[in-house]
Amino acid sequence: MQSLNDLNNDMNSNIIIVLFWVNQFMSLSNTEVLTISTKGCTIPSFANNEKTIIALNESKINFSCPSFRRLIDANKTHIWVIKDAFEEFNIWNENSFYCCYRSFSAINNISNIVYKDCRQFSKIIKAEDDFVRIQCYYEDDRVFEDFFLFHIEDATKQHALIDKNLFNVIIIGLESVSRMNFHRTMRLTSKYLEDHGAVEFFGYNKVGDNSFPNLFPVLTGKSFKYLKRKLRNEFEQWNFIWDDYKKAGFNTAMGSDSIAGLLGSYEYNWEKIPTDNYLQPFMFEARHMFHDKQYNYHKCLGDKLLYKILLDYISDITIKLKSVRLFGLFWEESISHDDLKLPHIMDEDYLNLMKKIEFIGSLRNTVIIFFSDHGKRWGKFVETKQGRLEERLPLLTIMLPETFKRRYTLAFKNLQQNSRGLTTPFDFHETLLDLLNITKLENHVIRERMSVSNQNDKVSSLFLPISSRRTCKDVGILQHWCSCYNGRSLRTDSKDSILAGQYMISHINNLLKSYHQCKKLRLKKILSANVEKHTNEEIFRVIVKSSPGSGIFESTMYRVQQQWIISDIITRLSLYRNESSCVNNEIIKMYCLCK
Secondary structure, three states: OOOOOHHOOOOOOOOOOOOOOOOOOOOOOOOOOOOOOOOOOEEEEEOOOOOHHHHOOOHHHHHHOOOOOOOOOEEOOOOEEOHHHHHOOOOOOOEEEEEEEEEEEOOOOOOOOEEOOOOOEEEEEEEEOEEEEEEEEEEOOEEEEEEEEOOOOOOOOOOOOOOOOOEEEEEEEEOOEEEHHHHHHOOOHHHHHHHOOOOEEOOEEOOOOOOHHHHHHHOOOOHHHHHHOOOOOHHOOOOOHHHHHOOOOEEEEEOOOOOOOOHEEEEEHHOOOOOOOOOOHHHHHHHHOOOOOOOOOOOEEEOHHEEEEEEHHHHHHHHHOOOEEEEEEEEEEEOOOOOOOOHHHHHHHHHHHHHHHHHHOHHHHHHEEOOOOOOOOOOHHHHHHHHHHOOOOEEEEEEEHHHHHOHHHHHHHHEEEEEEEEEEEEHHHHHHHHOOOHHHHHHHHHHHHHHHHOOOOOOOOOOOOOOOOOOOOOOOOOOOOOOOOOOOOOOOOOOOHHHHHHHHHHHHEEEEEEEOOOOEEEEEEEEEEEEEEOOOOOOEEEEEEEEEEEEEEEEEEEEOOOEEEEEEEEEEOOOOOOHHHHOOOOOOHHHEEEO
C-alpha cells in the first residue's frame, strides 16, 4: 500500500512535474487513434511498440530470492527436518537438536497475536494449524527459523445464503499496474482473460493520487476524504464491501502479500478480524524474518516469493470453500509496487492460478475481477506523456461466467458498452453491489432501471448504460487526475509556459516557508506545457524540473483574469528516498530537499 509517507524510503532523486489537465477536450485529427472517444471524454491511445516503451523495456529484469540455508521443509500436510543439512548448520549431536512447532492466530484483531504451546519434534510433525512458526535449536541456541502456511480442512463457517443464484466473486488486485502495463508484462494472463471473454475497461480513471483514495471508493462507495472527515478514526462504522457480502451469506476471505495489508494502518486498527478467512496475521508475524521490519514491500520470505504464498492461499481457499459462496479480495504489491517491468515474473503463476480455478470447475459460477489502484506513479516512465496517462488509467477487467452472459443478456451488453466509456472506482463499487442482488440484473428489471435512471448520474453500476456525455467533472474527478484528452501544446520557452512554471515553484516554496530545514526551490526547466482556453478561464498542464536537485512534479492550474489557481495538490513523480527525511509531513515530503 503506497502512501506519500511510504515513499520516503523509495525516492532517490529530486525531480518535479507539474501537470495541468484541462476541463473540456479538443477535437483530434481523424487519423489519431483513440482509446476512448465519446461526446464527454476523449482519451488518446498509445501503442506498446512506441519507441519510448521499447527503450524502457528492452532490458527486462528478473528476480529470484537470495540463497537461504534450509533446515526444515514442508508439503501441504507435514513439516520435516532435513538431516542432510546438519553439517551445514554445525549440528553434530542429534540428541542436542530439536525443533519447536508453534501455531498462532489473531484473537479479535491483528494486534493480538496469540501463540499456542511449543510442540517439540526432531524428525517430522503433522501440520494441524493454518499458521505455524518453526524454530530449531542446537544445544539450546537457535539455529533456524521459518514460517509455514497451511489450509487445514475444518468445519467451514456456514452462512445463510440469501439467494442460491448468486455467483462467487473473486477480486485480484495488482498494485500500481496500468491497463497497458498489464498487457506488456503479463501477456499470458491477459490473453487468458481475453480468450474467456473478459470485459476490459479502457476508460477506468483513478480519482486520487495514491492507493487509499482509489481503493476506499471501491470498498465502501465513499471517498477517502469523506470517510476521514465524517467518521475519522471510528473504523468500525466504515461499512466495507465484504460486510455486505457476509450479510448475504457469503464466506469471505482477504489477504495481501505485504506486511501493510490492503489498507495499511487503517487495517491494523480494526477491532475485529474483517473476514472469515484472513491472511494478514501470518504476514504480520512473518515480519520477524525481515531485517527491516518497518519496510512494507519485501519480495521474499526466506527463499519463497511472497506473491507465490498469496497465490497458493487463493488457490487453497477456492478449493476449501468450493461448496459455499465465496467473496475473496486479494492484493499483490510485493513485485509490482517497485518496478514497472518486474510483474512479468508473476505472469505464468497467475495464469496457472486461473487454470486451477477452471480445473476445479469454479469458473462456471464465479465472477473474477482483476484491478489496480493506479499506474506507476514515479520514475522515468512517468516523465513521458504515455507514462503520465497510464498512471491515471489503472487495470479493471471483469470475467463473467457463461451462465451469467446467457441469462443476464442486457446487463452484460451494457457492461460491454461501458468498457469504452469513462468509469470510476465508485462505479466498480455499485457493480459489486448489483452482484449481491442478482434479481436486479434480470432483463426486465434492467429495462425498468434504464427507463428511470439518469444516465448522467455521478455513480452508476457498470450493468447500466453510462452516458456518452459523461465528463470528469460529472463524476467528481478533479482535472488533475482526468485522463480525457484536452488542450494544445505550448512551446516550453513561451511566456505562458514560463509564467505557469514560475507560479508552481512559487506555490511550493510558500508551502515550505515554515520548514526552515528545506531548501528553497527554483525553476530549472519547463519540460512540457499544454493549455485549453475558455471564455472565462485558461487551464494549463505544465511539466517542470526544479533545482537544486532535478525534481519533477505535476499539478493542474487555472488562470482566471491573470490570477493563477492550483487545482488539488502538486504531485511528485520522481523518487526522493531520504532527501526529505528532515520532515514528517507527508505532503511536505514531496517538495522538501533537506539542507
